[in-house]
Amino acid sequence: MPAYKAPLRDMRFLLNEVFDYPAHYAQLPNGKDADPDTVGAILEECAKLAEEVLSPLNLSGDEEGCKLENGEVRTPKGFKEAYEQYASGGWQGLSHPTEFGGQGMPMSLGLVKSEMIGTANWSFSMYPGLSLGCMNTLMQYATPEHKAIYMPPLTEGRWSGTMCLTEPHCGTDLGQLKTKAEPRGDGSYSVSGTKIFISAGEHDLTENIVHIVLARLPDAPPGTRGISLFIVPKIIPNADGSLGARNGVVCSALEHKMGIKASATCVLNFENAQGWMIGEANKGLEAMFTFMNTARIGTAIQGICHAELSFQGALAYAKERRSMRALSGKKEPDKVADAIIYHADVRRMLLTQKAIAEGGRAMIYYAAQLADHMTNGIVEGDQKKYKYWDDKLGFFTPILKGFLTELGLEAANQGIQVFGGHGYIKEHGMEQIARDARIATLYEGTTGVQALDLLGRKVLIMTRGKAVREFTAVIAKFSVDNMRNPRMRRYATVLAKYAAEWNLLTMRLMLTARKDRDSVSAASHHFLMYSGYVMMAYFWALQAAIASEKIGNGGSEKPEFYKAKLATARFYFDHLLPRAKGHASSMVKPSKTLTKLPIESFVFD
Amino acid sequence: MPAYKAPLRDMRFLLNEVFDYPAHYAQLPNGKDADPDTVGAILEECAKLAEEVLSPLNLSGDEEGCKLENGEVRTPKGFKEAYEQYASGGWQGLSHPTEFGGQGMPMSLGLVKSEMIGTANWSFSMYPGLSLGCMNTLMQYATPEHKAIYMPPLTEGRWSGTMCLTEPHCGTDLGQLKTKAEPRGDGSYSVSGTKIFISAGEHDLTENIVHIVLARLPDAPPGTRGISLFIVPKIIPNADGSLGARNGVVCSALEHKMGIKASATCVLNFENAQGWMIGEANKGLEAMFTFMNTARIGTAIQGICHAELSFQGALAYAKERRSMRALSGKKEPDKVADAIIYHADVRRMLLTQKAIAEGGRAMIYYAAQLADHMTNGIVEGDQKKYKYWDDKLGFFTPILKGFLTELGLEAANQGIQVFGGHGYIKEHGMEQIARDARIATLYEGTTGVQALDLLGRKVLIMTRGKAVREFTAVIAKFSVDNMRNPRMRRYATVLAKYAAEWNLLTMRLMLTARKDRDSVSAASHHFLMYSGYVMMAYFWALQAAIASEKIGNGGSEKPEFYKAKLATARFYFDHLLPRAKGHASSMVKPSKTLTKLPIESFVFD
CATH class of the missing domain: 2.40.110.20 (Butyryl-CoA Dehydrogenase, subunit A; domain 2)
Known part of the structure; x- marks a missing residue:
């Protein structure tokens, strides 16, 4: 461990x-x-x-x-x-x-x-x-x-x-x-x-x-x-x-x-x-259910906990275990082989874990400020205040709980993968992280329950899309503000497109839902995961913007930390965010793809 | 269990x-x-x-x-x-x-x-x-x-x-x-x-x-x-x-x-x-390594084994467990709640398992014919025959082993998910399937090893892209042959596009690899998964074509089996194949996204 x-x-x-x-x-x-x-x-x-x-x-x-x-x-x-x-x-x-x-x-x-x-x-x-x-x-x-x-x-x-x-x-x-x-x-x-x-x-x-x-x-x-x-x-x-x-x-x-x-x-x-x-x-x-949002954020944290721990374990192993040579040539010529961290595909796995842990942490810390206001509403007995902030928080809760626990499980599994066969052995503790992480998508409402809560309740019924409009407006503003920064332009451009698409998809799902109520359940998982990927992209771009500013100022004694933030943001945009494309495509497919097959036709003797 | x-x-x-x-x-x-x-x-x-x-x-x-x-x-x-x-x-x-x-x-x-x-x-x-x-x-x-x-x-x-x-x-x-x-x-x-x-x-x-x-x-x-x-x-x-x-x-x-x-x-x-x-x-x-291809197909089978077993368990539970009502209205009004199989999102999980098990089985059965010829080459002492068929099989092996074991693990995890919290309990056996499935992406060459074998060895070095060209030609021919069949047109169109894209991506990666050897490792995972999704799409379309023919003939006493094939093919194209988009996007991203971060910058105290 x-x-x-x-x-x-x-x-x-x-x-x-x-x-x-x-x-x-x-x-x-x-x-x-x-x-x-x-x-x-x-x-x-x-x-x-x-x-x-x-x-x-x-x-x-x-x-x-x-x-x-x-x-x-x-x-x-x-x-x-x-x-x-x-x-x-x-x-x-x-x-x-x-x-x-x-x-x-x-x-x-x-x-x-x-x-x-x-x-x-x-x-x-x-x-x-x-x-x-x-x-x-x-x-x-x-x-x-x-x-x-x-x-x-x-x-x-x-x-x-x-x-x-x-x-x-x-x-x-x-x-x-x-x-x-x-x-x-x-x-x-x-x-x-x-x-x-x-x-x-x-x-x-x-x-x-x-x-x-x-x-x-x-x-x-x-x-x-x-x-x-x-x-x-x-x-x-x-x-x-x-x-x-x-x-x-x-x-x-x-x-x-x-x-x-x-x-x-x-x-x-x-x-x-x-x-x-x-x-x-x-x-x-x-x-x-008063504290449901808080409790669910407590479980969302499990996603980043297990991503972080598995990342720390995998990173140490990747620096230590030597196997083969990097494709671009020997990196440790005096050693019997290169440490596996020199293989680009191993880095892909490590960076996936790192991007999930740090991107997820940013999402949690953002939502935690809303939770502060909400909790104070309760402590102060101010029902209106409580309600206002609980509603705000309510949009983030299912995304954080559903998306981060799914990605936490993935990160924990990547940690095993970095260890190769040794990851399957109990003594290293990596497999335990994956087993521990496995509960997170099940309790406090399964991922499916979060997905339905997000799309059905929070987006369609409670706010008629307003929750998405508000958050994408924040993204859009960020994009405009950062478009002229050469280090940020790439992210600003991509984010602006996703913000627009997220709104369009939401609108399209609202229209479909009027005629076809099953479509909400049919689209919910893809909508949840899509929302998660785009939201995490915003929080990575936000971190990149701060990092870029700190580096630009030249005032930082240790620019390495900020450069690592930029590199991880870049990784997120190149290797994880593109998954949103698949979810965008699938969420607007007809619900009958899922509902049509008669129950007795799932298997045949 | x-x-x-x-x-x-x-x-x-x-x-x-x-x-x-x-x-x-x-x-x-x-x-x-x-x-x-x-x-x-x-x-x-x-x-x-x-x-x-x-x-x-x-x-x-x-x-x-x-x-x-x-x-x-x-x-x-x-x-x-x-x-x-x-x-x-x-x-x-x-x-x-x-x-x-x-x-x-x-x-x-x-x-x-x-x-x-x-x-x-x-x-x-x-x-x-x-x-x-x-x-x-x-x-x-x-x-x-x-x-x-x-x-x-x-x-x-x-x-x-x-x-x-x-x-x-x-x-x-x-x-x-x-x-x-x-x-x-x-x-x-x-x-x-x-x-x-x-x-x-x-x-x-x-x-x-x-x-x-x-x-x-x-x-x-x-x-x-x-x-x-x-x-x-x-x-x-x-x-x-x-x-x-x-x-x-x-x-x-x-x-x-x-x-x-x-x-x-x-x-x-x-x-x-x-x-x-x-x-x-x-x-x-x-x-x-003579029988490496055969051994790896033996492990690829583990992907479909665990997808199938987990599917059978989850299906039985989904018919039996009652929770909430389907969004489109009560399906079992005389029961305390609807069986969870009536929820579209639960069907999404079941169909994911089914599509992986049956799609993977088709891929295995196809490759098994190549393995027959290859093995006979060995038994007959005909080195040329062995080599010819082993090379043919060699293109499929890493895709089958890498892709099917990854999807098998996913399917096993979906089986737990259908059970909700009960999936986490040992007595049901669902969590065991996921633990058993976890080894498959590690032994007989990790997924990373398969990915490098596919892109680096089989595609770039050994065949300079010919392996992809040959298989996509098969897909393209299938598309042309099925374009006029109204039941098949949808699949034929989508497949034709992917066949062309797969070739283009391969060519692009070949050109990049000449100047940047790390790019092969950097792209390999996405190339493997992309190849798997497109290949499985072909084998689903192939099954759909046969099923559609049987239904069209009217000669089948039991059209339900064939209709289920059509429904599952449709599901695959709507809900799983779109994931290829993300991999297509990521595989052509610069390798420095992965290689640039200095080893000492992965974590900071």
Whole structure:
């Protein structure tokens, strides 16, 4: 397993040079303390934790996995100690309000942290990650009494949390869910049912686990309009916050998974477990979806985590492994053969990984600023503000989640490929990265769900194309601004064409969708991937523009970093962006290509 | 794990309707016995073995894996019994000469067999598969005496064989290999060295294992021109073929791999093992490469095996799992939700798998006819005939191996995707297919090696573009012939354009390569994938043409099969072929996009 080294130079480039986070934080009510020095110190400390404590447990965690014995889950060796360091360092509450013991930093810093923690050890990061989802939900919907009990230990990391949605027969289609909640008459409820795929559903890292559970009241209407939200703690806290009785929720099995083996994926049986409703009756699904955009960006990060880690591993190997000679002649004549990094095709693979990791990171850092405003809307109880920024963010979420996790998986597979046969061997850790990365396109809404959310909901229904028009206007303006810069003209020209095409394609799909509703599903995947490639192209051009400016100024002591940005942008435009052409062509093909074949004609004996 | 059902209808369609195998076999010296009835019976019997004996051991084999104890390897439960059925059924010698106890059938039937065995249980198929490589090498290079000793038990399957090429420091670059062979003075040699990644290097399925080993003589020149080929049996046979002394070759470790866990991948230590040279001194690499094209097609098959198996699993699930409603309205109004196969995007995934499996199968069956002629050239000792057909086949080999294994991996991943989160769970077997498929782009020459072999060797150096010109002429003729058929016009038009473009791109790359040798490596991946997409388009159009003819005749009792072919061809042209556009664009980009970035500028602290 490659030893993780946090890409701090790239992170600082994005924070300070590309997206001007200092100015962004200065305007946020909770950004005063996030001055550049503090942010710098947080990055350094987080990198240390990730590199020194979490990264060394990544391979061993996969090998050992989690064990279930008598309803108790044992996490792999070293996880408990690592989690204690994580919690005692105050990392869990980094972006949560000070009134609950958090550090009150903006949400975006939490995302930066998540990347480092997640790249070092994605399985580990699932435990605090799920807790964040639970905390966010409580923060918005719980009563002050419940917040007082639950938020401080969760923020401190002394307790952890989960999100219990999926049941054996339904995941995406939550309208089918069956878990019941019956009033006990004392204001609490008896929750009964089976939930599956519950990450961090049971483990030995914290003294209590707070489940946020979707269930139906006895008189609830069927479907999605009859789902309510409940707090169901593993151990019922007393009014003073101390631990009381064990609740009726039991982990009956751990899933055997392809990867993220150190993350406990639990089947949870709720048997008359005591729970408390939060939010309004029958509006649980809406409540659950409040932080959906944030949660999905948390998963989008997985794409860049695995691209980055696999890149670091492949790069080290490509410099070290010697095979054949470069076609243009010996590069290391005194060696038995040239290092494989001298082969253009190996560089193509490495640059693919690098372009995905850094291009994706830029997309995340951009969206993270929107998430800051959105989160503040919630914290401040300003519904209008929340809605405004959540809508803005909502356009980026499915693209980031769907596109970046697909590309993250590709990058992880390229890392194996650079290793050749050795990539298939467990000891090197490269295959684990691909197995760990494989979950990212499945959970938090599959790529297909993201694609439909993007094209069907965000673009066609909610904004009638406006979301695309707005973002392509940003691209178009960038193109105009950069057309006269000789270093940038190439990118400006290409981007201008794609911005226009993206709009045209959107319009064409809108028109088709009026007559043919299946066309939305038929086009959605290609539209998602197309959007991702064009959006990433913009963020690469943006990075190139800044880099080119820095080089042009001559003021940079170390132009190599900026030159590498230019080279990677060039690579992206030459080798990855052209894939958008195929998607552009396929998305406008008739839906009947997909729908026409009768079900019984897919195979013949 | 999906229970495998051999796609016999599709196989018969290709054999009898598309490629006219009856006529092909009628003209082969060893094809007389391969009459349609016999071939039909062989298909049925092989399907039975694959479905009933091998498929049920696929999931359990992965779970149990192989165990090494005191130098002995134990294969998973059931493998030995299954292998005995395989051997006693005469399957190992199906395509090998009757003089050694084989059935003397054409090579192509062996490939059809390999697909069924491999789809049912790829790990199992590695044991007899490696044996075939060993048998082929002996058949051509061993002395009559050695053949008499080794060929009968290998053909019978009583013994098995391996190919020992890779060493810890070199795989692709065999010029670096260090294993030594010192003359013992009695005509035999002492072979010493370490070989890694030796599939079937040690196991409990056969009473003896015959290693074909690449090693250096004491006076050998360095590099690839100093490598010779040796037979090194695990147990040294006496002159009468009975088993004699244990030889100095030991399995010191089994690799821990991402997948194909039931296949024993061994580290073999040769310590003064007795061996016999075959072929000429220092020409071992050439000898090893005689059957390289056949071996690589054997691996290309893995692409379609895993696409087919994953498709079968995903299709069954998509008909059964219910989630949401189709966008065009309820399809199963009496059910809680529609089966997910009614969602256009799920169909896109299923059709991707189907188009890859069936399109790839057509490519394999086409190449298999060339392989028949080539193999007969060897068996007949007709070097000119061998060379002619090997060159023909040589153009297809890297495309089939490189492109089909990449697409096979994609199809396997799509199968997981159709299952959603359940695809990530081991019990369903879908994730195993992706792990098993992952090796295919790595061994027998990585995709990068195939790409360079195709563009650098086969297209630019060996044929100066003629290979492309000849194949595109076939496509162009097909286009002209089908332009007036209204059902085919669409495909004919598109194909004609791609045929012309493929030639132009080839010419352009040839011109660039004269001045810039790195451009060959830089373009190779895109050229390989482009070639694959266009070639598969031709084979889909060919299938569509036959299907359209059969429907047009009105003579078919069951037009559904042919209609499905038309629908899948349409899908291929609408949703997969357009990817070629991106590769066409990228392959002509300057090589400096890849080569310019200094090695030390790939990452910055």
